[in-house]
Amino acid sequence: MxxxxxxxxxxxxxxxxxxxxxxxxxxxxxxxxxxxxxxxxxxxxxxxxxxxxxxxxxxxxxxxxxxxxxxxxxxxxxxxxxxxxxxxxxxxxxxxxxxxxxxxxxxxxxxxxxxxxxxxxxxxxxxxxxxxxxxxxxxxxxxxxxxxxxxxxxxxxxxxxxxxPHVMFYNKDLYDKFGVPYPKNGMTWDEAYEMSRKLTSFQEGVSYKGVALFFRTVLSNNEDSLPLIDAKTERASVNTAQWKKQFDNLKRFYELNGMLTGYKPGSDGGTELTSFYTDKNMAAIVSPFSGYTRDGMKDMNWNMVSVPVHSENKGVGLQVExxxxxxxxxxxxxxxxxxxxxxxxxxxxxxxxxxxxxxxxxxxxxxxxxFASEIDLLKGKNTSAVFYNKVAPSPQAPALSTNAGNLLSKEFDAVIQGNKDVNTALRNAEDTINKAIEEEIAKTRK
The missing domain is CATH 3.40.190.10 (Periplasmic binding protein-like II)
Structure with a gap:
């Protein structure tokens, strides 16, 4: 819906x-x-x-x-x-x-x-x-x-x-360096991937990265409104063809040669944002909008656009919390x-x-x-990126409170490092989330 x-x-x-x-x-x-x-x-x-x-x-x-x-x-x-x-x-x-x-x-x-x-x-x-x-x-x-x-x-x-909400921050200096046009509102994931290919390279001893992801929140707030846990059955609902599509779409960005250079295993994508403004060798990152408030962003020549979307969902962005x-x-x-x-x-x-x-x-x-007309740091920025897409409605939430998003993110991290294939990762995620659910149920019965 x-x-x-x-x-x-x-x-x-x-x-x-x-x-x-x-x-x-x-x-x-x-x-x-x-x-x-x-x-x-x-x-x-x-x-x-x-x-x-x-x-x-x-x-x-x-x-x-x-x-x-x-x-x-x-x-x-x-x-x-x-x-x-x-x-x-x-x-x-x-x-x-x-x-x-x-x-x-x-x-x-x-x-x-x-x-x-x-x-x-x-x-x-x-x-x-x-x-x-x-x-x-x-x-x-x-x-x-x-x-x-x-x-x-x-x-x-x-x-x-x-x-x-989420946006895609980008480093204007790197786009200028490689002669790649700046991204625009309304891009699809396929267009973002092709753009990332042009920006991922090794030059003068520096490994430049294209588009990275704060993948824990991107997965949990997916645009297809897929639940992590089925609210009616209170069981994990991630070992599905729809979730495989999510993993396949995002993992390809990290399969580009050089994207994992300097990558910190165990990240949920948050360290990617830190790398964006500290190392300054990353062209773009899909991130929660609040990332703009981090101190390191003040020293960058950056802007932002709307989060890429699937072509069949044109105009529908991620869920929000x-x-x-x-x-x-x-x-x-x-x-x-x-x-x-x-x-x-x-x-x-x-x-x-x-x-x-x-x-x-x-x-x-x-x-x-x-919006943000009185915020100095956002003057001249493309603030329309924040509300360009419609919000994907969130699925019914289960009564249980678990760390399902973190557990799924951990499996995705293993996939992009080459330690697991997508099917194995989703099966493992299903098992670990169900175990967490059972532990939560046991707590409530005490």
């Missing part, structure tokens, strides 16, 4: 007042506090409420919390007090044991499965979405489908807040927390955060075109 609308970056969506009354995204606080509007929405913007917010990722610093959430919420709801719960300060079970469960969580979907479901903290937003007539068509369909699939019941326990914003079912202020969610995901706030480099989940051309 494919999404019908182009994916957009995740930035804050329209305020509830905008959603309900149809007001423009640029409404002022004074207008939003209008008694007539309050009567329509039932929202008291002057109510004094305290809410706590927890983000599991250490990258979501207190500074980001203030600039991306708190400052915007304060303007909309002047008497709302938001408390930042430092990432890693307490485990979710400890939060429950001490009655300190936050009202709002910011979790990547695997973290949601690991922390909300087992502890019974998930809360279905459907009732509040219906009550306030929230237009879900504002969001990229593929992302919403991913959230519904993860629930296993088609419910919305959260909404997409941000994501880390969005970070979601969730309300705990233990919260005593669910409606107020929902007001915060919808304001943080408003056109007004999303536009501001998009300019500051936050991706958006909204189908809003103005927000998309504004």
């Amino acid at each position: 494919r999404t019908s609308n182009r994916w957009r970056f995740i930035v804050p969506a329209v305020a509830i007042a905008t959603i309900v009354s149809g007001c423009g995204a640029g409404s002022t606080t004074k207008e939003q506090s209008n008694p007539v509007e309050q009567a329509k929405t039932g929202i008291d913007y002057n109510e004094a409420v305290e809410l706590s917010i927890y983000a599991s990722s250490s990258s979501f610093t207190e500074e980001l919390f203030k600039t991306r959430i708190e400052e915007h919420v304060r303007k909309k709801f002047p008497n709302y007090k938001l408390k930042y719960v430092k990432p890693g300060s307490m485990t979710v079970p400890d939060m429950i044991a001490t009655n300190n469960v936050p009202d709002i969580f910011l979790f990547a979907l695997p973290e949601m499965q690991k922390n909300l479901f087992p502890n019974g903290l998930q809360y279905d937003l459907t009732e509040l979405i219906n009550k306030y007539n929230v237009d879900l068509n504002r969001f990229e369909p593929g992302l919403l489908q991913t959230f519904r699939e993860v629930s296993g019941e088609g419910k919305l326990y959260g909404l997409p807040e941000s994501t880390n 969005p970070r979601g914003i969730f309300i705990a079912n233990t919260s005593k202020v669910k409606e107020q927390a929902f007001h915060v969610l919808m304001h943080v995901l408003s056109d007004e706030v999303e536009l501001a955060n998009s300019k500051a480099g936050k991706t958006t989940s909204l189908n809003n051309e103005t927000i998309v075109k504004s």
